[in-house]
Amino acid sequence: MTRLAEASAIDLAPISSAAPGFMGRLRRHFARIDAAMTAQSRLSAIQPDTMRDTGRSAEDLTGAPSHDPALPFFLQAGFGRR
Numbered sequence: 737m738t739r740l741a742e743a744s745a746i747d748l749a750p751i752s753s754a755a756p757g758f759m760g761r762l763r764r765h766f767a768r769i770d771a772a773m774t775a776q777s778r779l780s781a782i783q784p785d786t787m788r789d790t791g792r793s794a795e796d797l798t799g800a801p802s803h804d805p806a807l808p809f810f811l812q813a814g815f816g817r818r
Contacts, residue, residue, distance in 0.1 A: 768806045775800035776811065 779802065782794040795802050803812055 772804040772806040773811070775804060776807065 775798075778798045779794045779800050782797055786797070787794060790797065793802075794800075809815065
């Protein structure tokens with residue numbers, strides 16, 4: 737026969753599966769990804785004709801860097817065009 741533990745012996749407090757700062761770090765990570773995706777979309781919105789007419793690169797026209805370390809390699813500007 738098994739013995740049931742008394743309710744007072746068991747800590748019934750909710751157990752958090754995440755550290756207290758985990759959600760904050762996750763939100764900051766998603767905010768960095770969102771900002772990087774916005775910058776990359778500005779780069780991809782520049783038409784090749786515009787770059788040819790102005791003689792400047794997309795990075796110069798938008799002020800956004802062509803490489804953003806917050807994004808994986810396949811989401812970088814110009815991936816797959818070369």
